[in-house]
Amino acid sequence: MTQPRRDPAEETDGRRAKGERRRRAIIDAALRVVARDGVGAVSHRNIAREASVPPASIAYYFDSIDDLLVAALLEGCEALIAQVDQMHEQVQQRTDWPRVIAENLAGVLREHRERTLGEYELYLLAARRPALRPAARRWIEAAAGYVNGGRGGDEPVVRALFAALDGILMQGLIADEPPTADDLEPVLRFLVQPVDYLRDRGHL
The missing domain is CATH 1.10.10.60 (Homeodomain-like)
Incomplete structure (x- = not known):
């Protein structure tokens, strides 16, 4: 046949x-x-x-171990960018952002702790390995592009906001008990206070 x-x-x-x-x-x-x-x-x-x-x-x-590590960093960055897209869908008004971000960070620290830890180890390794630096900066550059619907804002404030988010995640990783969304929400509300260009409805 x-x-x-x-x-x-x-x-x-x-x-x-x-x-x-x-x-x-x-x-x-x-x-x-x-x-x-x-x-x-x-x-x-x-x-x-x-x-x-x-x-x-x-x-x-x-091609090399560094090539693999760059791919791992970029994979993590793309996942974070996808999470920001999902958060946008949950936001109805500007005041929703602190709670939505707090829930996202708490989930990253509790449900995906090991992956987040691995990504941050690679993030810090970029300080020693220049080949990893563009991939490490990808997260900040991409996330900043979402601010105010892509129109951006005061650069020092944007940098301070994302530096604080990095710090929250680092502190959460070394905590004996990961923070909850209720723990993080007041922190996020404080952080967005000076970012007056977040006033537009539904924009990060």
Whole structure:
């Protein structure tokens, strides 16, 4: 009996999807290793073991360990940007922002602590490894672009706001008990007080 011919385009798409899944598995494995064992534990062998892939796969998808770490940082940044999009959908008026942000940060610290810890280890590593710095700055640059519906505002105030958010997350990671949204909401309300260009309805 003649077997039906496979569509070459479908086979190509299937291989591409499989390759993307493996690449993402490697990135996720890198973040888990960093969160659990620190940046010093990142190696081809350790990441391959964590991802359950052959060590050669790491070199196939990434030119170097730094290349992998940059990809992990960018993955984390894109996830944060997606979260900001989700927060926009929850906001009906300006005064909603502190509560919405507080709930988001509390969830990041409680439900995704290990991933957040791994991302911040990489974030700090960028101070020593210049190759990681553009990826580390991606979060700040992208998030600042949401302020006032993309119209921006006073640069020092914007920088202070996002520096404070970084500080909240860092303090939350070292706390014995992660803060709740109720703990964080008053802090967020204080932080947005001087940001008078957040006055437009529904804009961060």
